[in-house]
Amino acid sequence: MPKHQAKKKRKAKQRQRQNVLGAEEKAPGGEDLLRKAIQPLLIQLADDAPDVQHLACNTLAHITADPDNHASAVELGVKESLRKVLYESDNVFIQCEAAGCFRNLATCEDDTMLAIIFDDDTQSCLGNILVQRVAEIDTMLESDDQDLKFCFFNLLTQVCKIFSLLCEQSPVFVDNLSTASPILCSIASCMRANVLPVSLSSAAASCMLILSEENPTFSRWLTHNTALDFTNLQKLLSLHLSKPQYAEFCLTVAGILVNAGVSFSLEGCLSHIVAAISTALSQDISVELDDFIGILPQARQADHDGLCSPQREKLETAFSMMRAQCVGLELLTNMLCLPEDCNEGEPNLQVQEQLSNLFAELKANDISNKAINLCHPLSPKTHECFTVLGEWGTHYLAQQCKLLHACLNFFHNLFQVEPLDIMHVDGVYGIWNTLFLLFQHPDEAVAQSACMSGWALLRAVLLIDQLRQTLAIPQEQIDLVAMLVVGRSQEEDMRIACVGILACVAQLASSAQFLTRIGKVIAHTALKDRSLCVRLEAVNAVFDAFAEPETNDHYVNSGLVEAVANLKPQLKSEPGTPEDVSVRLEDTIVNLQHFLQYKSEQ
Numbered sequence: 001m002p003k004h005q006a007k008k009k010r011k012a013k014q015r016q017r018q019n020v021l022g023a024e025e026k027a028p029g030g031e032d033l034l035r036k037a038i039q040p041l042l043i044q045l046a047d048d049a050p051d052v053q054h055l056a057c058n059t060l061a062h063i064t065a066d067p068d069n070h071a072s073a074v075e076l077g078v079k080e081s082l083r084k085v086l087y088e089s090d091n092v093f094i095q096c097e098a099a100g101c102f103r104n105l106a107t108c109e110d111d112t113m114l115a116i117i118f119d120d121d122t123q124s125c126l127g128n129i130l131v132q133r134v135a136e137i138d139t140m141l142e143s144d145d146q147d148l149k150f151c152f153f154n155l156l157t158q159v160c161k162i163f164s165l166l167c168e169q170s171p172v173f174v175d176n177l178s179t180a181s182p183i184l185c186s187i188a189s190c191m192r193a194n195v196l197p198v199s200l201s202s203a204a205a206s207c208m209l210i211l212s213e214e215n216p217t218f219s220r221w222l223t224h225n226t227a228l229d230f231t232n233l234q235k236l237l238s239l240h241l242s243k244p245q246y247a248e249f250c251l252t253v254a255g256i257l258v259n260a261g262v263s264f265s266l267e268g269c270l271s272h273i274v275a276a277i278s279t280a281l282s283q284d285i286s287v288e289l290d291d292f293i294g295i296l297p298q299a300r301q302a303d304h305d306g307l308c309s310p311q312r313e314k315l316e317t318a319f320s321m322m323r324a325q326c327v328g329l330e331l332l333t334n335m336l337c338l339p340e341d342c343n344e345g346e347p348n349l350q351v352q353e354q355l356s357n358l359f360a361e362l363k364a365n366d367i368s369n370k371a372i373n374l375c376h377p378l379s380p381k382t383h384e385c386f387t388v389l390g391e392w393g394t395h396y397l398a399q400q401c402k403l404l405h406a407c408l409n410f411f412h413n414l415f416q417v418e419p420l421d422i423m424h425v426d427g428v429y430g431i432w433n434t435l436f437l438l439f440q441h442p443d444e445a446v447a448q449s450a451c452m453s454g455w456a457l458l459r460a461v462l463l464i465d466q467l468r469q470t471l472a473i474p475q476e477q478i479d480l481v482a483m484l485v486v487g488r489s490q491e492e493d494m495r496i497a498c499v500g501i502l503a504c505v506a507q508l509a510s511s512a513q514f515l516t517r518i519g520k521v522i523a524h525t526a527l528k529d530r531s532l533c534v535r536l537e538a539v540n541a542v543f544d545a546f547a548e549p550e551t552n553d554h555y556v557n558s559g560l561v562e563a564v565a566n567l568k569p570q571l572k573s574e575p576g577t578p579e580d581v582s583v584r585l586e587d588t589i590v591n592l593q594h595f596l597q598y599k600s601e602q
Helices: 007-014 022-026 030-045 050-064 067-075 078-088 092-105 111-117 120-134 137-141 146-169 171-178 181-189 198-211 216-224 230-236 246-259 269-281 285-305 310-335 349-364 367-373 380-387 390-414 419-424 428-436 444-462 465-470 475-486 492-506 509-528 532-545 549-557 560-565 579-600
Strands: none
Touching: 030 050, 030 067, 030 078, 050 067, 050 078, 050 092, 067 078, 067 092, 067 111, 078 092, 078 120, 092 120, 092 146, 111 146, 120 146, 120 181, 137 146, 146 171, 146 181, 146 198, 171 181, 171 198, 171 216, 181 198, 181 216, 198 246, 230 246, 246 269, 246 310, 269 310, 269 349, 269 367, 285 310, 285 380, 285 390, 310 349, 310 390, 349 367, 367 390, 367 428, 380 390, 390 428, 390 444, 428 444, 444 465, 444 492, 465 509, 475 492, 475 509, 492 509, 492 532, 509 532, 509 549, 509 560, 532 579, 549 560, 560 579
16 A cells, blocks of 8 residues: 655756755756766865854755755765764764655655665665664653754654665665564654654654565564564554644555555554544545635745745645545555455455455445535635645645545445445445546546546446436536547557446446437447557446347437448457456457347347
8 A cells, every 4th residue: 555755756856956066067068067066075174174064965955955966966976975974973963864864865756866876885884874763752852942852853754764765765675674674663663753853753653664565574573572562553653633744744654554564453443443534534625625725825935945934834735634644545555456366266254354344444434425525626716725836736636636546446345346245335426426526637647547446336236236226417417538548649448448438328227318328429439449458348238238128219220230240350369468458359249249149039
């Protein structure tokens, strides 16, 4: 269950900061300017005066904030100088600035460069600093020096984030960290949001979450680690989720429990997890953002300057809750996934029991209604206000799109489980309408996910006779779906989903009057669509919606008779056709012969 941020988002975040060279560094001769800027800083890093070292590290933090400077900085020896300062200095302020530079370098998207920067020596240095400083946590908690305390915990946060970034970039780093027990124990010791800054606890939990994803080595360590036993982790879910950023931490911890495979076996664990998710989902951040319009410029300026401000804190708190909601929905989505060996053959009684327990918790906590209430875009005015703020604003818009994805993926998986489980969802038509409103979302990926979820919903409806007889889809919605099918600009998967939606709608009892209209779209798609996969879906839609005698008039009036007669030449393998598509093609050709025979006998 991925919690870590996407590479694209990390890169966008890094480029919000302007390095000290500004536009000159990009201009002709910029490489020389960069070299002239860095070389004096390397000399200053070797100076004995702490103030000089601190200023040099601070300046390098600005330079390394731009990914375009990474290669040149490493070539000039920045890595070695920073590592030496980080290891030899006992000044927390200097170590924190140096760690910030390494965190910037960890955002590098070049795997080769990343391996050069974070070689064994650098990883060892960072690990040693973490272990050393974690041992001093209790002493630091008693300190009255607030600036020192803030910088100390920020240093630990930076190192945890470095390891998170490295692990999500490359399995090599995952393997290295999974066997480094002292470092893992130190990261675990940082997961104490009840006494430590929640930002540090969240960074540590995020690192653990990444490590826990399909990692047997880490799972074995986790099982035998007394400092981070499952019972203690479960207790963390009971923290005050309404406090700023606590929900994100708690649900990240829940993700570790799910990945460890104890969410169903540990007594009370499933209830704690779903209850925590329910609490997070109760807050509609997208609506609250309408009230943030007036503070966005101040928040952006504070973020650009690297300063704290009430406006920036308020915005970050809101989006931290939004990220928590994403984590919670992704957890539920993964828990709804049936193991591969359960999709065919005899039912797995253990899995059925687990799903039954999960659905009981979902119903008790009203998860479906809370999730559907989050499934809406920002208001046009709020969307525009974020957009005009450039890359900084679009970074936040991407987070809201991610929440929509998480909601839609949850419903997609929900509707694909045992048919009767759909009865746990109240207001099927209300859910359909909510999904439908996202079919034309400006983010194509969100629109595609909405169509896939709508298709899954209607497939489930057809398996429940009461819903099949009563659910009615209005003509204007059918016409829009038809338009999406024939729209040449739409993605292949989206057209497939829309064809599937039309086939399902055609099988609803209330849709008889629309069968001719639907048949025309399906006939056109089966013959004309440029994608073999879409054409195959259209042919199968004919089988599903127009096989029975009562549909014969519509079958004729829509032109399907002529279209089906001319289908076989259209159904042929294309160069590079995947094996699974070729198998489906063969099955469709066979089924087409049976269909034609069946219709001829009517």
